[in-house]
Amino acid sequence: MSAAIDVRGLRKSYGEKLVLDGIDLNVAEGTIFALLGPNGAGKTTAVQILSTLIAADAGEIRVAGHDLHRSPDEVRAAIGVTGQFSAVDGLLTGRENLILMADLHHLGRDEGRRRADELLERFDLVDAGSKMAATYSGGMKRRLDLAMTLVGNPSIIFLDEPTTGLDPRSRHRMWQLIRELVAGGVTVLLTTQYLDEADELADRIAVLDHGQLVAQGTAEELKRMVPGGHIRLRFNAPEEFALARQVLPSAAPNEESLVLQVPNDGSVHALRALLARIDDASLEVDELTVHTPDLDDVFFAVTGQPTPHEPVLQTAGTMK
């Protein structure tokens, strides 16, 4: 698969302050890549540079196959950007905003209007289409913003904190829209400070902290980097529980709930070894759950600092 975005040695500083300190990134076509980090980590700066908004101090950057420094206009023709602060024209209606985008993409009058109406429909904005965008709620503005980004059918989309400040319903709606985009073949680079969002959406995640990439990989790979994984075994009968404690002496027992927590990194190899011991001892296990560390654990481990803590979605896989 070819790279939609390829970055080597990206650097940017504002005066004395180093914002990006030698970033390498590679985003495969048709995937979702999440840039994860706390406020001030440099996420927005990275997106602004990759989307041709501001110039980098150093680094080789190719977006959609074009050298960003030499042919910014070719890059612009291939990308769409939805920034952190809504980039809609508040004095225009939702529909006029979309038609403005269509005009700037030179779609032609009829095609532009058709596209605007189609996007209003797709983004649940038909009723709001004739109202000024300044009157929209946060979620509606964000949807209009994304719809405007899509007018030109970009092949690469940058989303800077697409769900920050949205209520849970709008957030899930946004996630759904992002997944639909990627299903249609678009490449998405998004930034987020929410671990669950990266976990939920991204094929690959890069953790950015103080301008440096401190970890990169799939959510699973990142979780495996930190210790703390375990297998939880639940038993029905007290006598089975007692037997299991003898067979697995390293496990932490919970007498009341008849649960054993066996340290385990969750890899197939370690899991098979554990299952073999359970089989050998003919233990009747009522329920087995694998607990890998969640991205919160990863975040603490690789950045060494606390993060804005959002409720984390269940990351455990259950086997019966």
Add this chain to the structure above:
Amino acid sequence: MSYTVQDTATMFRRNMRHAQRYPALALGPLGMPVIMLLLFGVLFGKTFKAGLGGSGNFDYIDFLVPGILLMAIASGTMGPAVAVCTDMTEGIVARFRTMSIFRPAVLTGHVLGSVLQILASLVLVVGFALLIGFRPNASFGDWLLTIGLLVALTIAFTWFAVALGLVSKTPEGASNIVLPISLVLPFLSTTFIPLESMPSGIRWFAEYQPFTPVIETLRHLLLGTPSESGNGWLSIAWCAAIAVVGYFWAQKNYNKGTVA
């Protein structure tokens, strides 16, 4: 760059729609020139005429109108300065910058929209002046030259105001930064009184600032008042200089720190 005209037209339509949605910014600047016309033309007109030693066929309202037209242009600069600054502080311009469009279109669209609004306000001021007794004796050719000079001055000051809007951090700041244009230039010029009747310091400033030669040229064109021959060319030179400085200063600020 084949989309130069198309993209500029799109941005122009956007700004005209803004003016339609937010007419206060477009009509607000009309207030000052109209009030000044009423105050000086109607209320103090007789006193000024006497004070200036005017004879029978000298009418103060005729003397006043050319300067008031420039005042309308000067107070009209607040519109583009505030509008451009507002645009820059919102996300929409960041979006335009990441799109493959003719780059100067965003600012040129603002300038075209504002120039049209200021010219409309000039028509209203002239209409109002005619109502209260303004009687120019210009020929058709004189009127064409008058319109040409007013359009040139409007374009020049609008580009300059756009540049000032770009260097302002907030829309409030933008509305303040253009105040010297609308306060100092029209008042410390020959709008209300001729050069001879000014104290020397102010007279020196009035003599060398851009409004005075333009006002003198307009008086010559509209009323046949004698004017030094250099004033016409000096007016055109001022317009060109202000337009060029404003244009390049604006584009430089618009592209600052970005990938051009």
